[in-house]
Amino acid sequence: MFTLALLVASIVVVVSPLPSASVYKLKERIPNPRDWVQLHRAPVDYILPLRIALPQIKFGELERHLYEVSNPGHQRYGAHLSKEEVERLIAPHPESLAVINKWLTSHGLDEKDLQRSPAQDWVTIHVPIGLAEEMLDTKFHTWKHVVHGDVVVGTTSYSLPEDVHAHVELVQPTTYFARPRALRTTLRFTEDTASAAVNKDTSAGRITIPGSEVSVDASCNTTITVACLKELYNAVGFGASSHNGNILGITGYLEQFANFEDLQLFYADQVPAAVNTSFTVSLINGGGNNQSSTEAGAEADLDVQFGLGLTFPTPGIFWSTGGRPPFTPDAITTGDTNEPYLDWLSFVLRQDNVPQTISTSYADDEQTVPESYARRVCAEFAQLGARGSTLLFGSGDGGVGDGNPDPATQNCFANDGTNRTRFIPLFPASCPFITSVGGTVNIPEVAVSFSGGGFSNYFQRPSYQEVAISEYLDSLPDGTYEGLFNRSGRGIPDVAAQADRFRIFLSGRPVSIGGTSAATPTFAGIISLLNSARLSKGLPSLGFINPLLYSDHANTTFNDITVGNNPGCGTKGFNATAGWDPVTGFGTPNFGKLLRIVAP
Numbered sequence: 001m002f003t004l005a006l007l008v009a010s011i012v013v014v015v016s017p018l019p020s021a022s023v024y025k026l027k028e029r030i031p032n033p034r035d036w037v038q039l040h041r042a043p044v045d046y047i048l049p050l051r052i053a054l055p056q057i058k059f060g061e062l063e064r065h066l067y068e069v070s071n072p073g074h075q076r077y078g079a080h081l082s083k084e085e086v087e088r089l090i091a092p093h094p095e096s097l098a099v100i101n102k103w104l105t106s107h108g109l110d111e112k113d114l115q116r117s118p119a120q121d122w123v124t125i126h127v128p129i130g131l132a133e134e135m136l137d138t139k140f141h142t143w144k145h146v147v148h149g150d151v152v153v154g155t156t157s158y159s160l161p162e163d164v165h166a167h168v169e170l171v172q173p174t175t176y177f178a179r180p181r182a183l184r185t186t187l188r189f190t191e192d193t194a195s196a197a198v199n200k201d202t203s204a205g206r207i208t209i210p211g212s213e214v215s216v217d218a219s220c221n222t223t224i225t226v227a228c229l230k231e232l233y234n235a236v237g238f239g240a241s242s243h244n245g246n247i248l249g250i251t252g253y254l255e256q257f258a259n260f261e262d263l264q265l266f267y268a269d270q271v272p273a274a275v276n277t278s279f280t281v282s283l284i285n286g287g288g289n290n291q292s293s294t295e296a297g298a299e300a301d302l303d304v305q306f307g308l309g310l311t312f313p314t315p316g317i318f319w320s321t322g323g324r325p326p327f328t329p330d331a332i333t334t335g336d337t338n339e340p341y342l343d344w345l346s347f348v349l350r351q352d353n354v355p356q357t358i359s360t361s362y363a364d365d366e367q368t369v370p371e372s373y374a375r376r377v378c379a380e381f382a383q384l385g386a387r388g389s390t391l392l393f394g395s396g397d398g399g400v401g402d403g404n405p406d407p408a409t410q411n412c413f414a415n416d417g418t419n420r421t422r423f424i425p426l427f428p429a430s431c432p433f434i435t436s437v438g439g440t441v442n443i444p445e446v447a448v449s450f451s452g453g454g455f456s457n458y459f460q461r462p463s464y465q466e467v468a469i470s471e472y473l474d475s476l477p478d479g480t481y482e483g484l485f486n487r488s489g490r491g492i493p494d495v496a497a498q499a500d501r502f503r504i505f506l507s508g509r510p511v512s513i514g515g516t517s518a519a520t521p522t523f524a525g526i527i528s529l530l531n532s533a534r535l536s537k538g539l540p541s542l543g544f545i546n547p548l549l550y551s552d553h554a555n556t557t558f559n560d561i562t563v564g565n566n567p568g569c570g571t572k573g574f575n576a577t578a579g580w581d582p583v584t585g586f587g588t589p590n591f592g593k594l595l596r597i598v599a600p
Ligand SMILES: *[C@@H]1O[C@H](CO)[C@@H](O)[C@H](O)[C@H]1NC(C)=O
Pocket: 207, 221, 442, 443, 444
């Protein structure tokens, strides 16, 4: 009976010639986005690039592969998946494709109007808002940010026909009101325009790190250079290869791009051997790269200068991803999505070869990112991990508070309608398939007070964190911060690195800059050097590295940071402790020790 009923039902679907008046069912509703005010109905002829995500029904299988090839104890360790293998695992069910096609056809769209991802798990259509409103049974408005003044098109809820519901994971841009930011906290102009860091007076002596074989030039306690990081993280003298296929990737969003001349000044200052070498720029979705403008970003300059400086002569690629309005209502052209990650992901996942190490210093408060969107983007990061890339993201610059580094203006109120106070983890740092990087300062190192840390409210604690986080939580006095953080969430960060007083060149001048933005390309640089060693030995790249970092192969190789805390939300935040903690993770890297483990 059951089978028969199903059969009849599916025949009805297949033969039904005309769309019947669809019954719509709510797909997603978000509370009114904080700090945005609704202005007007959006112009009906404004073109929206609507992305429709079809469910990746075999994602569980992809996840199993990911953990097997990333587990140093597994026989498949390092057996990364090919692009085609990953695509087979994320392909939607044929029925989903059929249902979506039928839905799109009923709105006058046919195959030539659609752009599909290689695995067909995304469909993009460029449609006037009037049509999008009909398809999603919603009304789009323009919204203005109360502080920054930018205007976006969005809606707080949308619906789908009942029969389409299960075949769509999400549609964006709709409910995405997040405002990603560069994780750059400090920017100070320095006085010493003349003296090159490489020729600095070293008479100040050296600092020896207790319990460690390394010593560091004393000047590094006030100014961080490439040489300082190599000393501190025990990577002096390692020669990376320029021709073993290893590449370092650096992402740029929000109109950020890196200036070539600033890089040359930086090289002359800190990495003379690299002078006259450069990197590849890849522009995505109208990303900027205006070298004659003084508007090169501090963030991009920092990421490129330290990422490439640490890994020279490893080739580097910088992706400049566009996609932030100002929305101009009279432009009847494709609207910007105001959304950073999907454009980059859809571009990079199409490439046959993806860099082995990728550094991203942008993030947003997890609670401002729609959960469906965060989950899907996180699952897309897992694809890159399965293909052998290590993804590093900054953990944030607001301690346990929101991404706002100024505690006085932090907003620690839940936006789930309750408006209760709680700590605010950042996304993508909260995604369990990436490695999040917190910050330290001084030599010997202590946690830097702005180091983002805490626990996700979206993502459960992954199994690789089970032992480390249980130990940490057990050590907390009973009732600590009850209700302010989610004990079952993924813990942030995984690791840390220096995060302040970095000497870079910006618009031709040396400046001192800081943030987990500085820590992220630093840690990425160390990982990239490890990848270089592995590739030169004919070994596969490290890929998704967290299962290795948390295993007893690696979890005691770090410089464990046990001093400092990360205040926020009117509290003192968490403490850096022995072992893992939600301030600095396991601590900062020791390249030499990691090298012996990953490329013996
Ligand atoms: C490094 O600087 C910090 C902060 O100024 C200071 O507390 C520490 O003693 C310095 N380290 C050394 C070895 O002098």
